[in-house]
Amino acid sequence: MSRILESAKETIAIEAKSVQDLASLLTDDFEKAVNAIMESKGKLIVTGMGKSGIIGKKIAATFSSTGTPSYFLHPGEAYHGDLGLIQDHDIVMAISNSGETDELLKIIPFFLRNGNKVIGVSGNPASTLAKNTHFHLNVNVEQEACPLDLAPTSSTTATLVMGDALAVALMKERDFKPEHFALFHPGGSLGRRLLMTVKDVMRSTDLPVIDAESEMDEVIGTMSNGRLGLAIVEENGQLAGVITDGDLRRGMKNQKNAFMDMKAKDIMTSSPKFIDKEMKLKKAEELMMEYKINALLVVENQKCIGVLQVYDL
Incomplete structure (x- = not known):
């Protein structure tokens, strides 16, 4: 194995162990922190400097998208005026691996005077941060993956995982469902399928409609021009059935020479699967998979007004 691959595997192993060790560091403070967030009528403010701040931004984003309103506050900007954003019913999560970050410790007294519950996240349960917060989450790691044991690597990974553990615990306590997730992700594919209805994406113009008495050459021409792989069969202005590419192939195989003398009604599927225009895309997708x-x-009103294809989902 090359030295580069060995280095990569060693890094992954060190960080994986750091994450695995987190479970043994959990205390009652984790549960108390979850309950405090649940009971709060405010937001969860996440703050931290440097790499801890970068991880904090991701944690805040995860909270916000999973039912816990949250935002990231830079300690330096907080110290120079942004503390005015904090309300007394907000919860604060302060992140510092050492627990001694000066910029962070300077604003802790404000939170305590303001009546905010503070969750400290550090790798040192005896640190100044741990001693001056209501709940402390220990993210201590045995070693950084950095060969100099200096650059935040294992510690930032552990902090990120602890944030995820909090977010997931809160999701379960709130019975957070895919529908709720979709509300915060309307631009994502999940949000699109859960929030949008069939009428939003169905094809409703230039539909390949033919009469039940149509000759086979007209059926084939209509299907080809429609480019949907099917033809909608009507009788007396109402839906009578559907002809798919599969129906055509089966008809040609079974009828052979008599095929071109047949009518649309002879090969159509007379009980096609149909849906309402108000159905959610997610439900329509489930029906397509089921059948x-x-x-x-x-x-x-017994008339086909549109076609929804799997490619539209």
Whole structure:
């Protein structure tokens, strides 16, 4: 094995052990911190300097997207005026691996005077930060993955995982569901499927509609021009069935020479799967998976008003 690969594997092993060791460092303070956040009527403010601050931004983003309103506050900017953003019912999470970061310790007295509950996150339970916060989460690591044991590597990973553990615990306590997640991620694929309805994406113009008495050459031409892989069959202005590429192939195989003399009604599927335009995309997707089909007809008053394909989801 090359020296580069050995280094990579060693780094992963060291950081993996650091994460695994976190479980043994958990105390009642973790549960108390979760309960304090649950009971709070305010936001969760995350603060930290340097690499701890970068990890803090990610933790705040995770909280915000999983049902716990949160934002990141830079200690330096807080010390120079942004403390005015803090309300007394907010919870503060202060992150410092050493627990002795000067810029962070300078603003802790404000939080305590202001009546804020403070969660300290550090690798030293005997640190100044740990001793001056209501709850302390220990993220101590045996060693940094850095060969000099200086650059924050294992410690930042451990801190990130501790933040995730808090966020997940809160999600479970709040019975946070995919529908809730979608509300905070309307631009994501999950949010799109959970929030948007069939009518938002279905094809509703230039539908490949034919009459039940249509000749086979018209059926084939309509399907080709429609480019949906199907033809919608109507009788007396109402939905009568659907013809798919599969129906065409089966008809050609079974009828052979008589195939071109047949009518649309002879090969159509007379009980196609159809849905309502108000159905959520997620439900439509589940139906397609259940019936192993890639298109659904959208029906209103016994007339097809649109087609939803799996590619639209």
